[in-house]
Amino acid sequence: GENVEQHPSTLSVQEGDSAVIKCTYSDSASNYFPWYKQELGKRPQLIIDIRSNVGEKKDQRIAVTLNKTAKHFSLHITETQPEDSAVYFCAASLSGGSNYKLTFGKGTLLTVNP
Amino acid sequence: EADIYQTPRYLVIGTGKKITLECSQTMGHDKMYWYQQDPGMELHLIHYSYGVNSTEKGDLSSESTVSRIRTEHFPLTLESARPSHTSQYLCASSDLLTRKETQYFGPGTRLLVL
Numbered sequence: 001g002e003n004v005e006q007h008p009s010t011l012s013v014q015e016g017d018s019a020v021i022k023c024t025y026s027d028s029a030s031n032y033f034p035w036y037k038q039e040l041g042k043r044p045q046l047i048i049d050i051r052s053n054v055g056e057k058k059d060q061r062i063a064v065t066l067n068k069t070a071k072h073f074s075l076h077i078t079e080t081q082p083e084d085s086a087v088y089f090c091a092a093s094l095s096g097g098s099n100y101k102l103t104f105g106k107g108t109l110l111t112v113n114p
Numbered sequence: 115e116a117d118i119y120q121t122p123r124y125l126v127i128g129t130g131k132k133i134t135l136e137c138s139q140t141m142g143h144d145k146m147y148w149y150q151q152d153p154g155m156e157l158h159l160i161h162y163s164y165g166v167n168s169t170e171k172g173d174l175s176s177e178s179t180v181s182r183i184r185t186e187h188f189p190l191t192l193e194s195a196r197p198s199h200t201s202q203y204l205c206a207s208s209d210l211l212t213r214k215e216t217q218y219f220g221p222g223t224r225l226l227v228l
Binding site: 001032034038040042043044045046049087089093101102104106107109 | 157217
C-alpha cells in the first residue's frame, strides 16, 4: 500500500518568512495530493491540492509543487502570518477505481512567531 | 448549510460502558470515514464506507464497529469502552461523483474513558 513520509515534524519561522513542508510517497500510481491544515482544537480543512498532471499550483500565499519522477511534493507558504500556525498534513491517493482512501503523512507543526 | 455533524462533541465515560458516536452529513456524499487522532497527531483510518450497507476496516485495528443504513448517517460504536480508547474521533466524507478524493471532516468527538 501507499506510504507517505512528511518532514519536518516541527517548523518554527519568523513572521514574514517562508515555510516549506515536504512529503514523499511510495506508490507511483498515486495521482492526487491534498494538503490539510488543522488549527488547535479544530477539524482538518483542505487548503490546496494538486493532481499528477500538474507540476505546480498556487493560491495566494500558498503553493504546492509535485515531482512525479522523484515521488515528492511540497507545500510552500510565503509571507507567513501568526494565523498560519497549525498542524499541516499531506496526503496521497489514487484517483479512480474503487479505492478512494487517502494516506496521510504524520503532520508538521508550524509555529509562526510574531 | 451542507456540513458534517458529530455528536457528542465531548464525552467522559466509565470503563465498560457501551457508547455510540454519531456522524451525519448533509453534503450528499456517498463515502464516509472514521479516523482516530490524538491531539495534533497522525490521523489513523479505522473504518470507511463506500455507501449504504458497505463497511470496511481501515489501516488501524480498532475494537469499534460501524454501520451504514442510511447514506447520510455513519455511527461508530464501542461495545465496552476502555481507557485506551481515549482519543479524538473524526468523521469525514467524500463525493464519489465529483471531487471524489477530497475528504471533508466533521468537528470531532473528544472521548475520555476513565
